[in-house]
Amino acid sequence: MAFDSLSEKLQGVFKNLKSKGRLTESDVKTALKEVKMALLEADVNFKVVKQFTNTVTEKALGSDVMNGLNPGQMVIKIVNEELVNLMGSEVTDITYGTGGEITTIMMVGLQGAGKTTTTAKLAGKVKKRGKKPLLVACDIYRPAAIEQLQINGKKQEVEVFSLGDKEKPVKIAKEAMDYAKKNGFDVVIFDTAGRLHIDEDMMDELASIKKNINILNTILVVDAMTGQDAVNVSSTFDEKIGIDGVIVTKLDGDTRGGAALSIKAVTGKPILYAGMGEKLSDLEQFHPDRMASRILGMGDVLSLIEKAEAEIDKDAAIQLSKKVKKASFDFNDYLTSMEQMKKLGGLSSILGMMPGINSSQMAQIEGAVDDKKLAHIEAIILSMTPAERENPKLLNPSRKHRIAAGAGLDIAEVNRFVKQFEQSKKMMKQMPNMMGKGRRGMRFPF
Amino acid sequence: MAEKISFWQRLIKGLTKTRDNFIKSMDYIFNGFTNIDEDFYEELEEVLIMGDIGVRTTETILDDLRDAVKKEHIKEPSECKEFLINEIKEQMSLGEAAFEFENKTSVVLVIGVNGVGKTTTIGKLAGKLKANGKKVMVAGADTFRAAASDQLKEWANRASVDFVGGPEGSDPAAVVYDAVHAAKARGIDVLLVDTAGRLHNKKNLMNELSKINNTITKEFPEAYRETLIVLDGTTGQNALVQAKEFSDVTDISGIVLTKLDGTAKGGIAIAIQSELKLPVKYIGVGETIDDLEKFNADEFVDALFYAEG
Incomplete structure (x- = not known):
């Protein structure tokens, strides 16, 4: 334990x-x-x-x-x-410029916090809102940092402004603003080099960018796995250059993320977004109250629904969530939802947001749906008759033999899948209780 | 020795702010208390936990201290300081064979979660080994992160060592396969393998790592193996989980603790040593090639506890 x-x-x-x-x-x-x-x-x-x-x-x-x-x-x-x-209980977002003012965002943080990746993710978010973002490569120190931003920018179809690694960041930032004005960009996001909060020279560099450009949002990017020192880092950044908000990265790990709690408690600055994975779409609005209830084991069902709505069409999401609630999930649903689940970052990512699921259960389920096996599972289900797909109980040994032959797989694999399917179903059966008694009414299970 | 002194000075300088607080609290505890009582232990607990040593290891340390106080009739809080320092030093000391890979034909696999400084560490290691007259090759098996390969190539150029890589998105085990055969053909002494950062709870990525591991074992069985996990010195208790999960996939032989030039105390290293028996072999305190050094328990613990290095 x-x-x-x-x-x-x-x-x-x-x-x-x-x-x-x-x-x-x-x-x-x-x-x-x-x-x-x-x-x-x-x-x-x-x-x-x-x-x-x-x-x-x-x-x-x-x-x-x-x-x-x-x-x-x-x-x-x-x-x-x-x-x-x-x-804190309120959802906070980036401050957007009013009256034609360009929205400026400067990303700051320690080395390796995930600034460059997050910068590109944020640009994607901003673009979805119908804005025209420009990324600015101000990290002239780390080898290949500029290339990394350019590659990620390309993936998001967002333009990257760079003057190479020979010019001073302040100059790059200024020229980027001129470029943005001339070319009709309304959001400019500056990716800066990772730096230590106690490195005076490097901190001065950020201060000087802020002095020369009206930065509306200074965003501190923090690794969710940071230890006791998170408090020193965030309060020093805040004192020296002033931060407006925080993005917590790598929350998809199994870290308990106490750093987020500490930073909020010590600086009072809101956490805006949370990085939840390696894909460029994996940046989520941060809901502080839900984070708190997730810490208490009440899950984050609301986040799941929102995520599902954004990525797959509403009807399918409602259908799926109904099925999950009623545990009337059959092999057909499994098949049709496999694609959607892939979009959502896998079943484990969905279950992670549900209350009452622990890591060992997660591992079990994840074992059932890891990428390579997905193809096998598809083959198994496609080898079933429509009746079998609707009613998993029909599956007897002779039917399983037929299915295994049809799918070109060993019978053991078919057995394993069916067993795992039943386990998942059992878990889903437990979920509605937890969901019903969770959040809203504050009725507790005893 | 001149370089070494300057390195420890840098570490001390880096740790100054932290250390000031740490030492101040330590001094306050060891000199401020006249009796060894529950308040004393409670204050000590706070200081150790604030250093990321962790609840569990802190408890172990305090239990040992309580035992010693009883058995050896320690009366003065200041004597407890000596006891603590010696105990942690003893725990953290490296065996003689810790750097054996430098003298053999070896493959060093470098692993860890995202953003801990794996690529930078490899660059620094390559530079050091090269300076010691070794034939070094680096393999860029991080085919996932955009431009990771470019970053490593740049480090390889700086250190003027061989580089083998693959295109973004290609199979990392294939890159390793190529690298192993190239290393054999060119008579390389040390092959350093960079891997993609992976969160230890991502099953597929961990499987990929075990595939890389198997490729080396199969293609280069005669090579001496060293597997270093890179941990960010600012990471809290999750570093323990990381080390544990990674050791399920590969046999970790040592830890590289990076980013100790900030205010984090790296106390997590003590927790990992205590709970998983994995030794810290290198520590990093900055971004230049000289900023990676072999770990020295005495100096590390002294740097944490004493006002003057």
């Missing part, structure tokens, strides 16, 4: 609370000790954790809890509320 996710941990803690019925003072303390450990293991800054657990303790030990009919509910509610408080 060394590497449980924060939500698994908290779920474990509160399951124990639940079984005890009425909550005592020492229960609150024990639970919050676990919360504290979990948050620290999630890399939430020590001071933030201290403040957080103090606040929760204060509130939890207040009269509300003692008089409440269901003390367990109260603790979860308070922990959740405080997490939301810390993260």
